[in-house]
Each structure stands twice: as C-alpha cells, then as structure tokens.
Amino acid sequence: MLRWPFQSSPPRDETAEMILLTLARAEENGKPLSRDELARELDLPPAPHLPALISQSLISMNDAGALALSDAGRKRARTLLRRHRLVERHLTDVLGFDWTRAHEEADKLEHRVSPEAEQALADQLGNPATCPHGNPIPRAHSDAAPVQLAALADCAAQTQATITRINAETPDALRHLATLGLLPHVEIEIENHAPFGGPVMVRVGRAHYALGRNLAARIWVKETQNPALSKAEGA
Amino acid sequence: MSSCHTLTQHLPNTDLTIALAGNPNVGKSSLFNRLTGAHAETANYPGKTVALNLGVTRFDGKCIGVIDLPGTYALGAQSEDQQVARQVVLEHPPDAIVALVDATNLERNLYLVLQYLDLGLPLVVAVNLMDEAARAGIAIDTARLARALGTPVVPMIATRGKGIDDLLATVEHCRGVSMNAPTPEYDSEIEAALDALARVIRTTRAETPYNLTPRALAILLLEEDADLTRAVERLTNGAAILVRARALSAAIEARVGEPLSLHLPRARHELARAIACDAQTQQTTREPLSVTLWRWSIQPLTGIPILVVVLIGLFAFLFWAGGMMSETFAGFWSAFVSPPLHAIATSIFGNSRVGKIALWGFDAGIAAALEIGIPYVLTFYALLAILEDSGYMNSIAFLVDALMKRLGLHGRAVIMLLAGAGCNVPAIMGTRVLTTRRERVIASTLVVLTPCSARTAVIAGGAALFAGWQYGAAILLITLALIVVTGIGLNRLMPGRSDDLVMEMFPFRVPTPNVVARKTWFRFREFIVTALPIVLIGSFVMGALYETGTVWIFSAPLAPIVEGWLGLPAIAGLTLIFATLRKELALQFLITLALVQYGSGAPNLLSFMTPQQLFVYALVNTLYIPCLATFAVLSKELGRRTAVGIAAFTIVLAVVVGGVARYVLAIL
Numbered sequence: 001m002l003r004w005p006f007q008s009s010p011p012r013d014e015t016a017e018m019i020l021l022t023l024a025r026a027e028e029n030g031k032p033l034s035r036d037e038l039a040r041e042l043d044l045p046p047a048p049h050l051p052a053l054i055s056q057s058l059i060s061m062n063d064a065g066a067l068a069l070s071d072a073g074r075k076r077a078r079t080l081l082r083r084h085r086l087v088e089r090h091l092t093d094v095l096g097f098d099w100t101r102a103h104e105e106a107d108k109l110e111h112r113v114s115p116e117a118e119q120a121l122a123d124q125l126g127n128p129a130t131c132p133h134g135n136p137i138p139r140a141h142s143d144a145a146p147v148q149l150a151a152l153a154d155c156a157a158q159t160q161a162t163i164t165r166i167n168a169e170t171p172d173a174l175r176h177l178a179t180l181g182l183l184p185h186v187e188i189e190i191e192n193h194a195p196f197g198g199p200v201m202v203r204v205g206r207a208h209y210a211l212g213r214n215l216a217a218r219i220w221v222k223e224t225q226n227p228a229l230s231k232a233e234g235a
Numbered sequence: 236m237s238s239c240h241t242l243t244q245h246l247p248n249t250d251l252t253i254a255l256a257g258n259p260n261v262g263k264s265s266l267f268n269r270l271t272g273a274h275a276e277t278a279n280y281p282g283k284t285v286a287l288n289l290g291v292t293r294f295d296g297k298c299i300g301v302i303d304l305p306g307t308y309a310l311g312a313q314s315e316d317q318q319v320a321r322q323v324v325l326e327h328p329p330d331a332i333v334a335l336v337d338a339t340n341l342e343r344n345l346y347l348v349l350q351y352l353d354l355g356l357p358l359v360v361a362v363n364l365m366d367e368a369a370r371a372g373i374a375i376d377t378a379r380l381a382r383a384l385g386t387p388v389v390p391m392i393a394t395r396g397k398g399i400d401d402l403l404a405t406v407e408h409c410r411g412v413s414m415n416a417p418t419p420e421y422d423s424e425i426e427a428a429l430d431a432l433a434r435v436i437r438t439t440r441a442e443t444p445y446n447l448t449p450r451a452l453a454i455l456l457l458e459e460d461a462d463l464t465r466a467v468e469r470l471t472n473g474a475a476i477l478v479r480a481r482a483l484s485a486a487i488e489a490r491v492g493e494p495l496s497l498h499l500p501r502a503r504h505e506l507a508r509a510i511a512c513d514a515q516t517q518q519t520t521r522e523p524l525s526v527t528l529w530r531w532s533i534q535p536l537t538g539i540p541i542l543v544v545v546l547i548g549l550f551a552f553l554f555w556a557g558g559m560m561s562e563t564f565a566g567f568w569s570a571f572v573s574p575p576l577h578a579i580a581t582s583i584f585g586n587s588r589v590g591k592i593a594l595w596g597f598d599a600g601i602a603a604a605l606e607i608g609i610p611y612v613l614t615f616y617a618l619l620a621i622l623e624d625s626g627y628m629n630s631i632a633f634l635v636d637a638l639m640k641r642l643g644l645h646g647r648a649v650i651m652l653l654a655g656a657g658c659n660v661p662a663i664m665g666t667r668v669l670t671t672r673r674e675r676v677i678a679s680t681l682v683v684l685t686p687c688s689a690r691t692a693v694i695a696g697g698a699a700l701f702a703g704w705q706y707g708a709a710i711l712l713i714t715l716a717l718i719v720v721t722g723i724g725l726n727r728l729m730p731g732r733s734d735d736l737v738m739e740m741f742p743f744r745v746p747t748p749n750v751v752a753r754k755t756w757f758r759f760r761e762f763i764v765t766a767l768p769i770v771l772i773g774s775f776v777m778g779a780l781y782e783t784g785t786v787w788i789f790s791a792p793l794a795p796i797v798e799g800w801l802g803l804p805a806i807a808g809l810t811l812i813f814a815t816l817r818k819e820l821a822l823q824f825l826i827t828l829a830l831v832q833y834g835s836g837a838p839n840l841l842s843f844m845t846p847q848q849l850f851v852y853a854l855v856n857t858l859y860i861p862c863l864a865t866f867a868v869l870s871k872e873l874g875r876r877t878a879v880g881i882a883a884f885t886i887v888l889a890v891v892v893g894g895v896a897r898y899v900l901a902i903l
Contacts, residue, residue, distance in 0.1 A: 179313075180343075193535075194535065194634055199736050199738075206340040208740040210736055215736075
C-alpha cells in the first residue's frame with residue numbers, strides 16, 4: 001500500500017502542489033513567472049491557492065505579481081519534481097509508455113508517491129540522473145539552488161556556450177540532435193539570428209546548423225564567452 | 236522479401252554492386268552522375284516515399300551496379316531516409332559500401348562512416364572535395380585515416396572526375412578479401428557492455444536479423460534502435476537479449492548520467508573527432524570568397540536585400556526567357572506541326588466533327604502542354620536546381636522561416652509558392668521536400684491559390700487591358716491577402732503543428748552542370764508524364780462538348796451562380812468550365828463564344844461586359860481550382876480526397892469572393 005506523502009502537512013491539495021512544481025520548473029529554466037503566466041502554464045486560475053501558499057511561507061509575491069519560491073517551498077517543490085521525474089522514468093523504461101503519455105500520467109501520480117515509494121523507485125531504476133526528457137532529477141535531501149542558465153534562443157550572436165540540457169519533445173527529436181552532435185556538455189557557438197524571430201544558427205565543430213526558434217528555446221546553455229561581456233571587461 | 240525483387244530488377248546482370256553513402260551535400264550526386272552517365276533509373280523503395288537512384292558503370296571490363304543511397308547524417312530509425320539508407324544495405328548487402336565524406340568537415344562526416352563500420356559491412360571511404368579543403372588550408376593524410384578506420388581510403392574530387400578510377404580499382408581489389416583490419420573501438424566501458432551483450436546473443440544461437448554480427452546487433456540494441464528492437468522481440472530468445480540490454484544500459488547510465496541512446500552517439504562523435512584531428516592538419520588561410528558571400532547572404536542586414544535582388548532577377552528571367560521561348564515555340568508549332576496535323580485530320584476524317592475533336596487534342600492540347608511546359612516549367616526547374624546545388628536555397632529558408640512559420644510552413648516552402656507563380660504543377664510536386672503531411676497540404680493549398688502565369692495572362696489581358704491597370708493590381712493584392720489569410724487559418728485549424736527547423740547550413744558551392752541538368756530533367760520528365768495525358772484527355776472532352784454544341788446545356792444550371800450571384804453573362808460561366816483545361820483559355824473562349832452570341836463586335840470585351848464584370852470574371856478565374864493538370868497532381872501527391880477538398884475550397888472561395896466583390900463594386 002502506498003502511503004499519502006503529505007498526510008498531515010499542508011498543502012494537501014494537488015493544485016497547490018502543481019503550483020510549486022511549475023514554479024520550480026520555471027526557476028530551473030531561469031525564467032521566474034508572474035501570477036498571470038502561472039495561470040497560463042497551469043491552465044486554471046491559481047488565485048484561490050496563492051494566499052495559503054504565501055501564508056505558509058512557501059512562496060512570495062512582489063507588488064508586480066512576480067512569484068518566487070522560498071527555501072522551504074523550493075525544498076518541497078524539488079521533492080515533487082524528483083518524484084515526478086522518477087515516475088516518468090518508471091513509466092517509460094519499465095512500463096514502455098511514450099514520453100508524452102508518461103508526462104501526463106506522472107502529473108497525476110506524483111501527488112501519491114510516498115518517501116518509501118520514491119526511494120524504491122530510485123533504487124530500482126539505478127538512481128537515474130535525468131528524466132526521459134533529459135531534465136535533471138533532483139537528488140534527495142539537497143537544497144542547492146539550480147545554476148542560472150540561458151536558452152539558446154536568447155543568447156547573443158558570437159556567444160560561446162556549453163549545452164547543459166535539451167528539453168526535446170520526443171525521444172526521436174533528442175536522438176536526431178544527438179546524431180548531429182548537439183548533446184549536453186558539447187561546446188557550441190551561437191553564430192547568427194534570422195530576422196523576425198526566425199531560426200538561430202549555431203556552429204558545432206565545423207558544422208553549422210539552423211535551429212527553429214521553438215527548438216532553440218528548449219536548449220539550455222551555460223555561456224562560456226559572451227562578446228558583450230568580454231568587451232565590457234576589456235574596456 | 237518482395238523488395239529484393241523490385242530493387243534487383245533494376246540492376247540485372249552486374250558483376251558487382253556498390254552502394255554510395257554519405258551526408259547530404261558531399262557531392263554524392265556528382266559522383267553518381269560521373270559513374271553512371273545517362274544510364275540511371277529512379278526507383279521508390281517499397282513502402283517508402285524515398286527514391287533511390289540506380290545505375291551501372293563499366294570498369295576494367297566489368298559491369299558494376301551503383302545504388303545511390305539517400306544522403307543522411309546518420310543511420311537509424313528516426314527518419315524515413317535514414318531507415319532506407321540502412322535497410323537497403325542490410326537487405327541487399329552490396330559488395331562494398333562507398334562512404335563519401337566531405338574533406339572540409341571530416342569529423343562530422345566520420346560519424347556516419349563509424350556507423351557503417353559498426354554494422355560490420357565492407358567499406359571504402361572516398362574523401363571528396365579535396366580541392367575545397369586545400370583552399371581552406373586543410374590537408375588530409377589519407378593513409379593515416381585508413382589505418383585509423385581499418386578501411387581503404389581514396390582521395391577524390393568528384394566534380395572533376397579525379398580519384399574515381401582509384402576508387403573503382405580499390406573496390407574491385409577489396410571484394411572478396413575479408414576485412415581483418417581492426418576497426419575503431421569505443422571506450423572500455425562501452426566495449427565491455429558490447430562484449431557482454433554480444434556473448435548473450437551468441438549463446439542464444441538465434442539467427443540475428445539481417446545476419447548482423449553479434450557486436451553490430453549489440454550496438455543497435457544498446458542504442459535503443461526501434462526497428463531492430465522490434466525485430467529482436469520476435470526472436471525465440473529475443474526477450475532474454477532485450478532484458479540483458481536494458482540491464483547493461485541501466486548500469487552504464489547510473490555511472491555516466493545519461494542513457495546509452497545518447498551516450499553512444501556522444502562516444503561516436505568523440506571517436507570521429509579524435510580520428511579526424513589525427514588525420515588532418517589545418518593551416519590558417521584567408522576566408523574564400525564563397526564563404527564571405529555566404530555569410531553576407533545570411534546576415535539579416537545584407538541577406539534580405541540580396542534575397543530581394545535574387546528573387547526579382549529570378550522571376551524577371553523566368554518570365555522574360557519563358558515568354559520568349561513560348562512565343563518561339565508557338566510560332567514553330569503553328570508553322571511546321573499544326574498544318575500537317577490538319578492535313579492528316581482532313582484526309583482521314585474529312586471535314587467531320589471527329590476530325591475537329593481529334594485536332595483539339597493532338598494539335599491544341601499537345602501544343603498547350605508544351606508551350607507552358609518547356610518554356611516555364613523547364614526553365615524554372617533549371618533555376619531551382621541551381622539554387623539548390625549552390626546552397627543558396629538554405630540561406631533563403633533561413634531568412635524567411637519566421638514569416639513562413641505564421642502560415643504553418645518552413646522557410647523551405649517559400650520557394651514552392653514562388654514556383655507556383657510560374658506553374659502550379661511543379662510547385663506542388665516540389666512540396667515533397669517538406670517533411671510532414673500537414674505542411675504539404677498547407678503548402679499545396681497556398682500554391683493552388685497562387686496565380687500561375689496562365690492566370691496572370693487573364694488578369695493582364697482581360698481585366699487590366701480593358702478595365703484598367705488598377706483592376707489588375709487589385710486582383711493580385713486580393714489574391715495575396717487571401718493566401719496569407721488561408722495560410723494563417725489552416726495553421727490554426729489543422730491538427731498538429733509544424734516541426735521545428737533543423738537544417739544544415741553550408742557555404743556556397745559552384746553548381747555542377749551535370750547535376751543541375753540531371754535534376755532538371757528528372758523533374759521535367761515527371762511533369763510531362765503527369766500533365767500531358769490529363770491535358771490531352773481534357774482537350775478531347777472539351778472539344779467534343781464544343782463541337783457537338785453540348786456545352787450550351789451547362790449554361791442553364793450555372794445561371795443562378797453566374798448570372799444571379801456573380802452578375803456575369805451566361806457565356807462567361809461556360810468559359811470558366813473550359814478554363815479548367817488551361818486557365819488562359821478562359822479569355823480565348825470568352826471571345827470565341829461571344830462571337831457566336833453577340834457577333835463581330837465581341838473582341839472588344841467592353842461591348843458586352845462592364846469593367847466591374849471583367850474584374851469579377853478575372854478574379855473568379857484566378858481563384859477557383861486552377862486546372863485539370865493541377866488537380867491531377869494534387870490527387871497523385873496528396874490523395875483524391877484531399878485534392879477534392881482543396882478544389883472545393885477554392886471554388887467556394889472564388890464564388891464567395893467574386894460575389895462580394897460584385898456588390899462592393901456596386902456600392903463604390
């Protein structure tokens with residue numbers, strides 16, 4: 001029998017947990033959300049749940065409506081994120097679900113996973129480092145805030161960067177990028193942006209690729225050399 | 236397998252067979268053309284849309300069959316061309332695979348080479364574009380490369396035919412010689428996992444799919460290749476093999492932090508880089524002009540003006556050269572071909588209706604297809620092939636991708652719409668390069684709405700000439716607006732969404748004449764095969780309707796729409812039926828039927844139609860289903876249901892917009 005993970009501790013309701021999860025993902029991506037953006041991401045009005053979360057000091061909201069996780073909120077959210085991603089791994093690797101279905105199912109199941117079940121899942125899967133989509137699975141009992149990353153689409157031309165994560169939509173898309181040499185830890189250069197929000201051209205080794213803007217927004221990089229910054233340092 | 240039969244029947248009685256493999260844009264077509272000359276065929280791989288070029292070449296008194304595999308960056312189950320590239324060599328193992336690699340980008344190209352080596356197939360590596368590499372300051376030690384890969388390596392400049400004899404001699408020499416040279420290995424952790432899985436495969440004594448070696452199968456399973464995983468599931472001990480593969484994969488993943496399906500490609504890239512770095516030396520040189528031009532063409536500030544100039548030049552040339560050729564051709568036909576045809580018809584059928592109907596088809600029909608086909612379609616195809624072969628097409632796609640995206644299309648689709656302004660038929664065939672059906676349907680619908688040269692002729696010679704240029708310009712603007720609105724609408728309404736662009740960008744190259752010529756010819760031949768029979772049959776039917784007077788019975792049922800809603804004379808409606816044969820016939824027939832109806836003053840259209848009526852007429856003619864040939868190619872490419880749907884949409888659109896235009900003009 002699975003035990004309820006949050007039997008005695010508030011918040012018990014799933015919407016509140018979804019809010020924490022959504023804010024944690026946004027934080028991972030280096031893009032804090034406003035209340036309105038949160039409503040759009042969740043596809044339902046979060047307003048009724050926000051006061052409770054704020055009063056429990058799990059999140060804070062400034063005058064402009066920007067939301068942020070507190071340390072306690074982040075800890076709670078990372079536990080949920082870990083459970084969500086472990087469940088996804090279980091669904092894809094053991095039960096043979098495809099990625100999209102796994103994500104939807106995990107959205108439902110994550111709220112029902114007890115600490116024991118979480119541990120058992122991690123052991124059975126061999127403590128995987130990433131979910132099927134390539135997102136990192138937070139370690140148990142770690143409070144470290146995520147590293148600040150930038151989306152490839154937002155990097156200036158001539159930026160040198162290392163790919164850290166690719167949120168591809170399907171495994172095939174991820175593998176296709178892998179065959180072209182676009183993988184985490186690979187060094188790339190952002191060469192050029194097409195006009196009107198068009199594709200981004202990157203160089204990998206000697207090869208040049210144009211990547212559509214949506215795809216480029218899902219590739220996260222750590223800038224190693226930014227032309228604007230190095231100019232400022234030089235001056 | 237049935238596919239065996241269909242492929243080999245194209246290559247009968249060859250002494251040996253080679254398959255050409257390689258990345259796109261490495262000169263595979265050049266090499267294939269050099270090898271096979273004019274003796275080549277295109278065959279569709281059974282059940283796939285990917286076409287293979289097949290041909291034969293002679294060397295040293297032997298007949299060598301050549302299979303040109305689709306150009307891919309990798310082998311795998313991810314896309315149809317990758318599947319075909321692998322399946323062909325697994326199902327019909329050639330005597331040697333010739334892997335063509337780009338000397339200017341060895342490390343990326345060696346990835347595919349390593350995948351073929353992983354499959355354990357006999358391989359000869361041809362390092363092409365040695366001249367371009369030399370210009371870029373890259374020197375490649377082919378002997379060193381050969382030692383690292385454990386396969387023969389031949390340097391080559393395919394466009395100039397250099398190295399081809401060496402390549403064929405090497406292929407012939409290698410045949411039958413078992414390849415014992417050690418091939419490159421991955422890191423010890425991966426190799427240990429491969430060994431472990433290969434042992435399991437060996438102990439099950441299962442007959443591996445395609446007789447793959449245990450190591451080759453182990454690599455594919457650990458990479459989670461979908462096709463091979465399915466094939467192994469069907470084996471008697473398949474489940475045991477797959478369980479072991481998953482366990483090995485999980486163990487490595489726990490250590491390296493990523494699944495083997497990504498870790499193995501990563502290891503392969505690293506291996507490719509190491510081998511490439513070891514085999515080449517790079518000197519710094521001045522950037523070649525082609526690279527500088529290429530950079531200009533993709534910088535927004537310089538790229539957009541260049542694009543505008545190129546497109547204006549392209550279409551100016553198309554209409555100028557096409558128009559000139561069309562006139563010359565028409566003159567030639569009416570002087571030398573038409574009279575003998577008339578003489579033959581009269582001698583056989585006398586002055587009867589049958590003779591006249593035959594002339595509709597054999598004289599006017601064929602002339603019509605060729606008058607549009609040769610000048611406009613052939614010229615357009617040649618220009619398109621040059622754009623593609625030079626690499627400029629990719630620059631265009633890069634610049635306009637954002638705009639096309641709003642219409643639910645890739646940047647690459649822009650060229651189809653432009654092609655549609657010449658003739659819709661080749662433009663719709665051209666949508667094959669788009670990856671999803673959704674994109675093809677959207678692109679084809681928008682192409683159909685694009686006024687082709689025949690419809691432009693009606694706009695210019697009907698509306699603009701008699702009613703005034705403003706009317707002509709207004710029709711073009713309305714059509715453009717409808718194309719944009721339809722694109723945005725389809726993008727919203729059609730389920731799914733378009734894939735994101737992932738496209739290689741490469742510096743310009745001088746197009747190879749024989750590749751351009753061949754591409755042009757293959758496409759043109761397809762146009763003729765599709766369009767000519769339709770135009771011929773249509774011409775006979777229309778001829779019969781006209782010569783027997785049957786055509787007039789259509790005027791009554793059409794009256795409510797033509798006279799009531801659009802406010803046009805009844806004969807105008809009839810000519811719209813004829814125009815399904817060829818759009819500019821609308822105008823020709825309007826005059827012909829008007830002569831019958833109204834007498835000799837009719838050639839001045841204003842004698843029986845107002846400027847507003849001419850405007851509505853040309854507008855409706857522009858919008859509704861272009862012509863029979865276009866409909867035929869839509870059916871062939873997208874299926875009859877979709878073709879009927881698109882046709883119905885354009886007819887409704889034409890009638891609605893035409894009627895609205897009539898009432899709006901009345902208010903103005």
